[in-house]
Amino acid sequence: MKPAGFLCKIDKLGRVVIPKPLRSKYALHTDDTIELFTEPxxxxxxxxxxxxxxxxxxxxxxxFKGKPVCADCLNKLKELNS
Incomplete structure (x- = not known):
């Protein structure tokens, strides 16, 4: 993984501010939802x-019943039901 050149501190509540240049580069906006993944x-x-x-x-x-389903899978579900 290539370093982006930013150092950030974690505050007392565990929050980290993502620097503006990174938010802009990756189109992250206020109230966007992000996912967190871990590796070793x-x-x-x-x-x-x-x-x-x-x-x-x-x-x-x-x-589809409260779950996101793509058109291909929706068609396959319809085939199973017929």
């Missing part, structure tokens, strides 16, 4: 993108 020696921050419950695709999503 790293914490990864990723902008959250809703994805299909079954295949992980993030395009052409529809709500």
């Amino acid at each position: 020696d790293a914490i990864i921050i990723k902008k959250y993108a809703m994805s299909c419950t079954f295949c992980g695709n993030s395009e052409d999503l529809t709500d």
Whole structure:
């Protein structure tokens, strides 16, 4: 992983401020949702993108019983039901 050149401190509440240049570069805005992942020696921050419950695709999503489902998986569900 290539260092971005920023050092940030964690405050008493455990918060970290993501520097403005990084927020701009990765299109992170106020009230956006992010995901946190861990690796043995790293914490990864990723902008959250809703994805299909079954295949992980993030395009052409529809709500199916409260879950995001892509068009391909929705068609497969319809085939199973017929």
